[in-house]
Amino acid sequence: xxxxxxxxxxxxxxxxxxxxxxxxxxxxxxxxxxxxxxxxxxxxxxxxxxxxxxxxxxxxxxxxxxxxxxxxxxxxxxxxxxxxxxxxxxxxxxxxxxxxxxxxxxxxxxxxxxxxxxxxxxxxxxxxxxxxxxxxxxxxxxxxxxxxxxxxxxxxxxxxxxxxxxxxxxxxxxxxxxxxxxx
Numbered sequence: 001x002x003x004x005x006x007x008x009x010x011x012x013x014x015x016x017x018x019x020x021x022x023x024x025x026x027x028x029x030x031x032x033x034x035x036x037x038x039x040x041x042x043x044x045x046x047x048x049x050x051x052x053x054x055x056x057x058x059x060x061x062x063x064x065x066x067x068x069x070x071x072x073x074x075x076x077x078x079x080x081x082x083x084x085x086x087x088x089x090x091x092x093x094x095x096x097x098x099x100x101x102x103x104x105x106x107x108x109x110x111x112x113x114x115x116x117x118x119x120x121x122x123x124x125x126x127x128x129x130x131x132x133x134x135x136x137x138x139x140x141x142x143x144x145x146x147x148x149x150x151x152x153x154x155x156x157x158x159x160x161x162x163x164x165x166x167x168x169x170x171x172x173x174x175x176x177x178x179x180x181x182x183x
Contacts, residue, residue: 014047015040016060024065024073032073034062039075056089058082064106064118064149074115076104081117098132099125106149116158118147124160141174142167 009018015035022034033040037060038051051060059079066074075082080093080102093102100122108116117125123136123145136145143164151159160167165178 008042013040013042014049016049016051021062022064022076024067026067026073027071032065032067034065034075036061038062039065050084052079055084056082056091058091058093058102063104064108066107066109068109068113074107074109076107076117078103080104081107081115092127098134100134100136101145105147108150108152110152110156110158116150116152118150118160119145120147121145123147124150124158135169140169141176143176143178 008015015033016037016039017035019036020033021036024032026032029044031042033042038049038057039062041048041050050057057075057077059077061078062075063078064076068074071086073084075084080091081099081104083090083092092099094100099117099119101119103120104117105120106118110116112128115127117127119125123134123142124147126133126135135142142160142162144162147160147162149161153159156171158169160169165176168175168177
């Protein structure tokens with residue numbers, strides 16, 4: 001153990017797995033830890049766990065968690081996107097929404113509160129709470145439909161990571177960075 005570090009794993013906590021994909025901290029300071037086998041929530045003293053056996057989580061592999069201004073947790077899983085308001089679960093997948101693919105790798109929120117959802121095989125979905133916009137190789141310059149991650153910079157540019165390079169989307173124009181045009 002390193003000086004000043006506290007290590008939490010399955011041997012000393014209620015974490016569901018040692019393979020951690022994501023951590024988000026809510027307004028109460030609780031840590032939401034996305035693992036290969038569900039979510040562990042830590043309030044500094046106590047642990048709680050959500051997985052497919054005790055919640056409506058659509059898949060146990062949790063790749064990304066983001067929290068909106070209302071405190072809703074948006075959870076990217078192997079089985080779809082989950083919204084958890086603290087009491088109720090709302091699930092979005094290919095069977096009940098315009099989500100183009102069920103395996104969700106990343107979810108982030110822009111300054112307007114719109115979700116940007118990275119899917120493993122369906123490109124990107126933008127969701128404003130009502131309307132869905134899909135960006136994929138058939139209707140954009142996205143270099144591939146497998147998207148690992150999305151982040152948004154201070155100018156609201158979306159930076160999109162794919163196996164074929166990085167795409168920057170400013171809302172109108174796409175710039176692709178790959179081995180042929182960058183270091």
